[in-house]
Amino acid sequence: MLLYHGSNVEVSNPQISDCIPYILQFYDNEVSLLISNKYGYPIMDSYRKFLFSNTYQMLCNPxxxxxxxxxxxxxxxxxxxxxxxxxxxxxxxRRD
Structure with missing residues (x-):
């Protein structure tokens, strides 16, 4: 099963693969809102900035x-x- 949320990562565990789209949707909404609130970007710009980040690619990696x-x-x-x-x-x- 391939993730459809901006990732081409294949997930082998069916239990996780069923949940990942919902997990990503939660983070998409929450992190985009945090970006928008702090930097004053429109919510869709915040969403795009998050989706096209390395951070998001890491989040998509199960x-x-x-x-x-x-x-x-x-x-x-x-x-x-x-x-x-x-x-x-x-x-x-890092927890420095």
Whole structure:
């Protein structure tokens, strides 16, 4: 089964593959709203910025299991990517 939410990642676990579109939809809504509220972008621009980010590609990767993170954590990763070009520089991940 292929994810349809901007990813071409194939998921082998049917239990996870059934849930991933719903999980991504939740994060799409929440993180886009956080981006829009903080930066003042229209919601659709925020949505596009998130969907075309490396952070989103990481979220789509079922091996990373990033659905364990809160939307605020994913937003922090997106902001780190915005500033440094790399979502892995997020303080949320490094915990410095």
């Amino acid at each position: 091996e990373l299991e990033m659905w364990e993170f809160s939307p605020a954590g994913i937003f922090d990763m997106w902001e780190a990517e915005l500033v440094t070009g790399e979502p892995r520089n997020s303080l949320y991940l």
